[in-house]
Amino acid sequence: MAIEHMKTWRVGRVEIIRLVEVWKWEDDIWMALEDAKPEVVKAQPWLLPHHVTPEGRMFINFQAFVVKAGKRRIMVDTCIGADRERQFPIFSQMRTTFMQDLASVGIEPTDVDTVLCTHLHFDHVGWNTHLVNGRWIPTFPNARYLFSRKEYDHWLMLRETGGYHGINHLSDAVDPVVEAGLVDFIPHDHAISEEIRLFPTPGHTPGHVSVHISSEGAEAVITGDMMHHPIQVALPEHLATFDMDKPAGARTRVDFVNRFQEKPVLVIGSHFADPGAGYIVRNGASWKLKSQD
Numbered sequence: 016m017a018i019e020h021m022k023t024w025r026v027g028r029v030e031i032i033r034l035v036e037v038w039k040w041e042d043d044i045w046m047a048l049e050d051a052k053p054e055v056v057k058a059q060p061w062l063l064p065h066h067v068t069p070e071g072r073m074f075i076n077f078q079a080f081v082v083k084a085g086k087r088r089i090m091v092d093t094c095i096g097a098d099r100e101r102q103f104p105i106f107s108q109m110r111t112t113f114m115q116d117l118a119s120v121g122i123e124p125t126d127v128d129t130v131l132c133t134h135l136h137f138d139h140v141g142w143n144t145h146l147v148n149g150r151w152i153p154t155f156p157n158a159r160y161l162f163s164r165k166e167y168d169h170w171l172m173l174r175e176t177g178g179y180h181g182i183n184h185l186s187d188a189v190d191p192v193v194e195a196g197l198v199d200f201i202p203h204d205h206a207i208s209e210e211i212r213l214f215p216t217p218g219h220t221p222g223h224v225s226v227h228i229s230s231e232g233a234e235a236v237i238t239g240d241m242m243h244h245p246i247q248v249a250l251p252e253h254l255a256t257f258d259m260d261k262p263a264g265a266r267t268r269v270d271f272v273n274r275f276q277e278k279p280v281l282v283i284g285s286h287f288a289d290p291g292a293g294y295i296v297r298n299g300a301s302w303k304l305k306s307q308d
Contacts, residue, residue, distance in 0.1 A: 021116065022291055024281060027230025029210055030083040031237070031283065032120055036094040036111050037077035039288050044073050047244045049254040049261065059249050061303045065289055066245050073244050074288040077138050079113075080237055081122060082228070084210050088122055089129040090155065091226055091237050092285065096141025096188060102181035106137070113142060114154075127155040129207060132162055133239030133285065134220040135170050137184035144191045151191040160192045161207070164200040166222025180259070216241035216271065218264025219255070225271075235281040235292075242268055243286045245304040248295055276302055 020035040044051045044067075053071025056062060067073050082089040094113055101107045114124075132140050143160065144151040153160075170189070174182050192198055203215035203224055213224040219240045226237040241264070242248070243255070251268035258264035275282060276295040282304065283292040293304040 020289075021120070022289070024235065024283065024292060025233075026228045026235040026281065027210070027233040028084065029228050029230045029235075031228070031235065032081040032083070033078055033283075033291060034081065034094070034113060034116050035076050035078040036109075036113050039074045039076065041068065041072050041074055044071060044244075044246070046256055047073060047075075048246065048250065049256045051253065055250070055253075056246065059246055059303070061298065062246060065306075066287070073246070075244060075286040076288050076291075078285065079139075079142070080283070080285075081117065081120065081127075082211065082226075084208055084230075087129065087208060088127045089131060089207060089211065090127050090158070091131050092133055092139040092239070093130060093142035093154070093188075095138050096144070098146040099141070099187050100183065101137055102183065114145075124155050125157050127158045130155055130158045130160045131207065131213070131224075131226065132160070133225065133237075134223040135162065135166055135185075135189060136220065136240065137181075137188070139240070139285075140184060140188040143188045151187045153192050153195050153197055156197075158197065160198045161201050161205065162189075162198055163203060163222030163224055165203070166220055166224075167198075167200060169221045216267050218260050218262075218267045219258045221259065233281075234279065235283055236275065237283045237285060238271075239285050241271060242284065245284065245287060245293070248272060248282075248304045249298065249301045251302075272302055281307060 022033040024031045044056050056067045056071040079094045080091040145154045206212045210230045212227050216223050216225045225239050228235045251272045252265050254261040255264050290306045293306045296305045
């Protein structure tokens, strides 16, 4: 995706750079909210024009984040990747400028010291690896790849039992970094640094984590897929279509909104279209995402 879609946020001493692989994907709202109709979107006029169409369809991005904290260079998720077959043909054999965009902000793959995957869905692990002479090899050879132990074990269970979810991405985006000895299996509250700590946000997947950043009195959260679209700030209790445990996902979102509402904590959505981030504020009997712009 073109460089012009990059975005940068500063949280104290920490810099967060967005890398977009798929820009402003348009889809029906029921792809995010189970059984939702366009009328659900139209009842939230604050979503226009950035997050929805006038007809009630949603916009989302597929994107990752580079976090610069001192000398640390941390990738939060790694998008979809190239040269591979996926469960959905639209995401197969993709060709994007993801790696060129990374280089354009002065970061080479060897500079990255940590890759944190909020969970192990295909669109958050793709550039963990790249194809060289017919082999999948780690894209970031000097990094430690951080996977929640609970998350990884669940995906192994799915593979071993022929479970309910597509798993073909494990062989090309997860197994090679495990086999290379680059993976650290971490607890849900793992501290990456003094300024960057994970916290559990289960439901979308069992071991899903979000990222809390605190520096010089400023705070931000990178959501991962705990929520896909800003409408879930207003309707956190609404079941989400792609959550593995839908009731747990709803409880997590309700807790998240209650925790961060009316606080100066920047919420950066891992799938939010521009402006990509905002603050959770009251909106009558509900909430909305107020842009910092």
